[in-house]
Every structure is written in C-alpha cells, then in structure tokens.
Amino acid sequence: MNKDLILRERLALQRTILANQSTFLAFLRTSMYFAVAGVSVNQLLEIRDAYIYEYAFFTTSAIVLVVGTVNFFVHKKKIAQSERHVGNYQLDFENKKN
Template sequence: MEEREMILRDHLALDRTKLANQRTLLAFVRTSLYLVVSGIAVIKVDFLDKIRFLGFILVGISLIVLILGIWNYFHFRKKMMNQYRQE
C-alpha cells in the first residue's frame, strides 16, 4: 500500500472538522449551562414551589447533556484521528 501525503486542501478540511467538533462541544456546554441555570431558578423561586421537582429534573438533564457532549467530542475526535492515520 502506498501512503498518500496530505495536501493543503486535506489539512484545511481537517482543521475545519476539528473546529466544528469544538464548536459542537461548546454548544453542548452552553445548553447544559442554560438548563442548570433554569433549574436552579425554578428551585429557588418561592412561588414556583409546586413545580420545584421540575428544577431538579432540569439540573439532572443538564448533567446528562454535558456528559453526552463530552463523550461526543472525544468519540468523534478519536474517530477522526483514526481515519486520517489510515490514509
């Protein structure tokens, strides 16, 4: 098998893909922060005590979103690196 050298276009595509993956991670983090802030607000506001359980659910969902975002980032990064090593 001959090993193909990456040309400039391939390097630029790889950089765009890395940046897109980082942007996606930041979107997951931002969403998680919005959810945790909303959850804490629902928990702390006195006249929303009838739906206080919703605040705890939002905080839990925010943790799940954060974990999924981090997992997605590292999974795609590993997949991308394996793809470019094979070529």
C-alpha cells in the same frame, strides 16, 4: 496536484476539528442553560413542589453535558484515525514519481 490534495485534506481536517470543538461548546452552553433554569426555577415559580422542576433541570443538564462530552471524544478519535490517511497521498505520489 497531489500536494494540493494533501493541503486540502489537512485544511478539511482542521475545519472538522474546529467544528467538533464548536459542537462541544454548544452542548456545554445548552447544559449551562438548563443548570441556570434549575437554579432560578424556585425563584420564578411560587409553587410548593418547585424542587421537582429543579431536579428535572439539573438532571437534563447533566445528561446533555455527558452526551456532549462523549460525542466530543468519539469524534475526536475518529478525526485522529482519519488524519493518518492524509499522508498516504504523498507516499503514493513519490512512488509513482520514481
């Protein structure tokens, strides 16, 4: 029974790692959308001060990228700390067995 618990815990950690990576890629994709909007806003809007919108989009893109990167590494550290606790179940099982 405890071996099943260890397997479930490990699989849950793998799903969490994949979810963290997927979230980072979503942040990256959103950042790229804002960057593309910043590049194309000058072509789409025929106004004199279009550069203000370009800078706004580029700034938003940079902020989203930084927030996504920080979020990824913070959660990666938390996941690594959680991973250490999975092996404790196996040690408890062996101690009770003896």
